[in-house]
Amino acid sequence: MVMAPRLVQSLFAAFGDLYLYKLSKLIFNGQVAKWTLFSQLVNWFMFFCITRTLSNSLETVLTVAGLYYWFAAIESSKATSIVSKQHAACEQSIPSRKVALLIAALSCAIRPTSAVTWLYVSLLDFIQMKSKCCFILLDVIPVGAIVLAVTTLLDWWMYGSWVIVPLNFLKFNLLSSGGDYYGTHVFHWYFTQGFPSMIWTFLPFALCGIVKSQEWRLSGLIAWVLGVYSILGHKEFRFVLPVLPLALMFSGYCLASMSRSKGKNQHRKDSLSRMQPFVILLVITNVPMALYMSLFHQRGTEDAMYYLSKEAHDGRVRSVLFLMPCHSTPYYSTLHYNLPMRFLDCTPSDSKGTLDESDRFLTSPSEFVGEVFGNLSAFSHIVIFESEERHVLQLLLHNSFLEMRRFFHSHFKVDRDLQSAVVVYSRRNVL
Template sequence: MENLRPRLNFGNKVQVVKLRKRKSELYSKEDGTSPLSDGELWSRLVVFSVVFRLMNCFLVQSSFVPDEYWQSLEVSHRMVFNYGYLTWEWKAGIRGFIYPLFFAVIYKILHVINYDLVHLLIWLPRILQALFAAFADVKFFFLLRTLESPDVAKWTFFCHMVSWFSWFCCTRTLTNSAETTLTCLALVYFPLPGSTKHSSSVYLSLVAVAVLVRPTALIVWFPLVLLHFYQEENKLRLVTHSLLPIGAVALVISTVIDCIFYEKWTLVQFNFVKFNVFHGVADFYGAHPWHWYLSQGLAVLLGPHLPLFVHGCCLAARKYKTLLAAIVWTVAVYSCLPHKEFRFLYPLLPFCMIFCGMSLAHLGAWRRPAALLLLVTNLSAALYTGLVHQRGTLDAMSHVRALCDVTSTPPPDVLFLMPCHSTPYYSHVHCPMKMRFLECPPDLGEEGYVDEADQFYVDPLHWLRTSFPYKSSLPTHLVLFDVLEEEISVFLQGNKFVRTAEIFHTHFPEGRVGGSIFIYERH
């Protein structure tokens, strides 16, 4: 990578020394006694980031999307404790075991030392995710110091840390969260203009891991790697010493791990493309218009940062054209796919924050009021979405978990009459209690296929009567959203089900998802 570094003559070296001295002065303590050394700055930033992300972790007590559990913790729980439920994706071989394996190792250690308490199974993976995010925060700040002046670096880091969407997602056990953290770390070692710590082998290794965790990470990094290849003087060395070896090792490790846990030859990356692109299985979970990311997705992802991002693009489009090209490319590619979600754009957030920081730093006298407004609006959104909105499905599992200690006859038998995968499952209960939910695997070619959840919602009363023709087959507990209660009230009263809990879920009920969750028990 030496050939990418600018060659400096003596005069340039003098200027660099002066610039570094100026940066050191700007990072001095306010009383002017002595500047902060890199070591002091590093230690202070580590403490701040760790404390901040741990607070972040514990102040996010809501659910986001089912993949947060069903592609990570549920799989890990089954790997270690040999009971649980795997969705159709794991039966079809389109998901890799590398990400769940990380949590499975933690679960196995807890199991071996006989300390596999359910609260540790829930929170320890999230705490580790938070620490990983904190490490990326620190590395990102020191990258900013090499790219920009201390002032711009400070305001960019501020934008990064106050982002409500980052707060909402970064400590969750989503593959998107790990993908974003790995992307942020890889960016530190990518040869951006002005970067002094770039390393092809390091950033490509991090990209490879991100792709193994979530294959769509390749979309974000394709234009960046391509541009690096174009600018690299020794292209053959880059390919033979970095690209090919790292890609081959990553593919071999991934394939070996997947073959072990699938117990058959499985190439997950090929299956992922086959099902989601050629068979269009992702469309089963909803389709959106092509402009959805432009009209809604980016606005939600950036939130109050959006005006700063637009302004920053005008200021730094030429300097950071590489990052801007990656943003445009990724949004364009995802816009061509029918199924769209906010979290798919999450790995772009560190790129966007660089433009936001440039904007905020150039607002002059207005930047402090703008920063205060940014903090208040983001904090409000972060606390509401983390502590209030969509928390009922997690709170309901606390009530279900209490049934593990029930020794009555018949034993607990819980039926979730909700849209499929609305709640986490055995990873949040941790006992082999009988549970069942309405399943919704996609149509894989079966003529006239209708999933169980859709069959139920066509005529809930009929489905219940035909599924449970005898009282002896009835579940002991039902978990449902309040919008369903009136429709099945005859069934509830006729079979002596009594409401035992009402749990708040959201202020914005929509369709099959109600504002509250009811738990009924049969007497």
């Protein structure tokens, strides 16, 4: 049950790789597609993030697949000349565009902010369309209405009342800037820190590919998405994941152009030897980082949940309190037992300046625990980061809690004090 969602997302990721290859081949050629696939598979952040069960990961796959069908429709209808004519397939124009719209609608249903991408893509082509009314009335409205109706019915079934989740999403994140509650960055963060960290050593190759290919539509899409997301105060790496494959496609274009023989009499072996230093550079600067971030960095919370799941299976866990920032662990998705658990709430308050439970705990750990949870008698296990452990250690010992396991979590801090380990405590009478 724990691995199934990850395996499903891995399957989605594989489809994303396939469609990125097809998109690169459609827009450029087979050689570029091969180097694009190399860039996609080697890039550390793509390796780290695309197989995780995040809505952004699925959004990325849908975006790449949708763009492939969209550009296939453009080529087949001869609307633009950015795609090589040898790939034209006129009979696929209408179905390709409808498939692209369906995928775009699904992407927006999963992540409403995906509309940022599709607004740019659709408007550029809409301006050049001859039958604008037919496109809106026969394509956009029917597909959008069907997807909205299906998702609204699913939400009604799950919530028990009529809820339009995309509308609430936009109201909270865009209109009320609710995301700012969880932290903000400077407006240029995506351009100067976020996206360069994601694309890493592929950045110079991507910039080279943008200039050499002169494929301004897709490079403009990358700049558009980064620019629009920069307006929002709350920023995260994963928010701009959908345009990372496009940047890696330009990296593939640059690598492909570098691998081509400069002269007609130059051997293929010479071309490969010329590319070897660049390939080695990209591999050694990405693969170790990808493995470290995927296998070691911040793994303590998962290890702790696996341990608690095993203990629960053996009947040694009655209830768990997580004295750590909210959503720090996989929670029930890893435990898979119907046990009462409690984590510190971080729901945004309507009143500005009001601290949530997570902030109150970090501000004054011992006082907060005593005030909110009393003698901790309701819990058989407590999970806490090592950085906060020292503040409540005496309180835990006084209430008959003993350390059971200590799991490595991180070698360096990310956005708060170093959380080097996750510690699991258990009450004596449940040992």
